Amino acid sequence: MNIVLFKAEEVLAGRVSVVDRRAKHIVKVLGSNVGDRLRVGIINGRMGQGRIISISRKPPFMVELLLELTKVPESKPTIDLLLALPRPIMLKRIFSQATALGVGRFYLIHAKRVEKSFWNGSILKKEQYQKQLIQGLEQAVDTTLPEVIVHQRFKPFAEDVLPEIKKEYSHLLLAHPGVNNTLVDTITEKPEKVLLAVGPEGGWLEYELNKFKGQGFKSFAIGERILKVDTAVIALHSQVSLAREFLAGSAKVASRPKS
């Protein structure tokens, strides 16, 4: 927990009082005292400092803070993820790890190779996945909660939803093991906003691939090694971020006036 986050409705007249895992963390891990200042933030709001004005160091722990929220959060992350619904235990990890890396929106959709039982996972309940998203923000020191959008039917998503949402993106990328292209071949201009689609274990079907390609998605692979979905999501996200920097650099070079 590198920042202590509160919901806006927890704050009253610039003060907040907590008794849950956050209080325990402040007492047991940080070992804080009255007068100490902590990095704090409001979910989907500002960041700043919280000064401890009272503390109860025995269970049930209680900490009261006076907030000074000055820092407007950075703009939203510019990578959104479109995932064929992963196995619940993977999805749980992906929610927190990808949020730590920075994701604006998670789209979760069905695909032929998604096991039907995955749709019964409790991680799809808002109160469950929000815990994971908040853990990711607490890790990365951010306050902007990603959105989670669920579409349980592939065809309506691909035919009706995707044509609308794709307008938001400069790049539509589809990770697909076995393709020869890597990111170096696939994006040649600095991506402003990316929608990155990652398939199920075993990959997308040809029919599904064609739907994505028909909407303008470009497919690429990380390499020849087969990765689990949770590893792949982190690897892909990190590569898209680095590609942006490499291409920002070359844009600078390219725009130099010729001598």
Next chain:
Amino acid sequence: MNIVLFKAEEVLAGRVSVVDRRAKHIVKVLGSNVGDRLRVGIINGRMGQGRIISISRKPPFMVELLLELTKVPESKPTIDLLLALPRPIMLKRIFSQATALGVGRFYLIHAKRVEKSFWNGSILKKEQYQKQLIQGLEQAVDTTLPEVIVHQRFKPFAEDVLPEIKKEYSHLLLAHPGVNNTLVDTITEKPEKVLLAVGPEGGWLEYELNKFKGQGFKSFAIGERILKVDTAVIALHSQVSLAREFLAGSAKVASRPKS
């Protein structure tokens, strides 16, 4: 399990017989029958096909295979990791995930911010960590087991060991949160062989940083977000791999004869 791996000593006259989790996987997950061919490999040896010549489909499961091993494994991965010993539960995950991404050697060393108790973790026992490494190989379809080298004292490692091993590498990289450089600024030539150092939670001490810099390590960060070590290792490894491709591309461009 995308490849079924055997130890060389399990194979007798081109045949192997298994009764453990591999047999269970072949029976229960793959649902294979006599005559089916599976992707198989010998740890630190060749890959090929295994034809099932007998199978017992009830517990305890048993599968006998006739092996045809034709494919010499690719050359060793060109990224080695130097990790300040992570928390055992993290290290377990890092062993399998980083092995799936491709690591030649893991160096595990002490640092001031490594909790002493981490050195008691059972994951440091060879029979424990080999399980994780093999899972990584089974996932990625590889046979070359990474080496694991442990140095429990920082100073002798930094002063006596590092000067010797560093000769193997074209690039010595040190991931350090808070540094302004990214990989784009840090490596400008295609890296042939990389030693990538990743610090403990909370980072390296100034003293430790200086030891690495004194040996020629260049420090960089992924970005401003703070990541857990397991997320960071995957992200960093993936970025180094992509940087290699970007720079291989620009080397090609640079070596074109001028018109």
